Amino acid sequence: MRKPSLRQLEAFKAFVESGSVSRAADVLHVSQPAVSKLLNHFEADIGMQLIDRNSNRPVVTERGIRVYEEIDRILSGVDQVGQAIASIRAKERSLITIGVMPGFPPHILSHAAQLVRNERPDVSISFIVRSSEYVSHGILSRQMDLGIIARNLDHPQVNSTLFSNDSFVAVMPRDHQFASQSTVNVTDLHGQHFIAFTQGSVTRRLIDEAMEAAKVEADIILQATTAPNCCAFVEAGLGLCVMSPLFAKGHLRTLVARPFVPNLSLKIQTVHHVDSRDKRAIALVLNALKEARDYSARTDTGL
Template identity: 70%
Template sequence: MGDIPNGYEMRKPSLRQLEAFKAFVETGSVSRAADVLFISQPAASKLLNHFEADIGMELIDRSSNRPVVTERGMRVYEEIDRILSGVDQIGQAIASIRAEERSQITVGVVPGFPANLLSKAAQIVRRERPDISLSFVVRSSEFLSHGVLSRKLDLALIARELDHAQVRSSIFYDRPMVLITPPDHPFAQRKMVSMSDLQDQPFIAFTPGSVTRRLTDAAMTEAGVNADIVLSATTAPNCCAMTAAGLGVCVLSPLFASDHLARLAVVSFTPQLPFHVRAVRPVESRDKRGLELVLRALEKARDGLPGTA
């Protein structure tokens, strides 16, 4: 389709078109996008075609048997994801207004946060305060920080500092990072692995810009080590899955490996690379007692996780 021609006036895309494109990107095919939207495949194709026509931009490369998203398409997707997340929050707010007798507490966590921890914490809250409606939002630390400051989130567990007069902050998790390997890897039998051991070792890294990647890159540079980065992944579950598949070893916080220990070996790592998760919440909250209960439940669930002590 190419660039917008001269004199072209872009038509406003519909919400359904945005939903269709988002579903296509996240599922990888038109047919699965149609399933997500509960419509037929031709209807989904029509929405995608009209979306591209309305904005005058090629978002999907159809030159091969399997259509793929273009680079421009990914940039558009990121904006759509942000916008529709706001729509979801409106829906949550409306649901909260309809059930004013319930206390709504929204907790933000970073991607890869242990699902087992969250579910156990939710069970504890449910037993002690069944009137609390608890919801979890998964986003980056920066996004969650803004959510706390704007009071859209009641609590956030983030991997960064947030020094602000309107925010209370405490350490939620403070353990150095560890090395994870497949169970049959030679490193799995050792008590300690050093940075020098990673020289030329197939290594699975987090994507550039993440906290973990910055810490490991700095440590490798200081030690003069060149690991063989064979794969990069955005989230801890992906890194754990690739490691378990025997594609390489990975350095990460033991907290984020806790849901995957059945398939992995965890080995102490030197030099120690500190990784902090902080609990941040507004100084003034709508339900202070409920919020403190939620935080205590999260801490109790954290203390019960295997491999994180």
């Protein structure tokens, strides 16, 4: 196997993300034949079929998806090096790279970033939204300075702090039939239009287990990967959803949330390497995140 070039990796990443050779060529500012040549040589060099060209529109194979995920991780690291260099040039600005699990409330992130900037204008923050597993790898490999994840990362080189472990709530429109109840029981979900998280998420697994134990079958009409998407569907009156209140806050101007029974929770942690390069800045960011979280809890209504 020949070692692939950086340009080949960039071409394959652009093809996967854009969906076609022509759009990949636009992204890379080269001709379509040049992109096709890079893709063909890349497959030949690694001895693996990454693109199925038998259909009218070329599609990425299962192997190709796995290769893309690894390329995305590697090139993200390259981008971070570029950001760090730019930061050094910009008056020695300290760059903190934060890996964030999908769906984490953006209003908490933006509030925390503003608090950090008020205290340390020299600190620049880069938020990277990735899966909890990806962020964990980024922390262990020190490609990320701080992570916000929904999984346990028990490692001697990582400091973990519990950020949120609040009991789930049922989120619904204000005129929903359950809005007048003090709580929503899992048995209430039987036959109800329900917005579910996609299979594989921790939240989906916990709710599925609760419904199975209670012999409840909700009418799952839509599935979404993140809490903001779920809340958007709820706001449209398509059903109700069950989630961590941390993710529901920020949507409760138009929705209401009621405690969900049985008691379920999603443990969210902040993690960072014990040998972090800028411990003072990371401590500042952690405190800002906590302050933004607490402010959100005090000011949001609907719970």
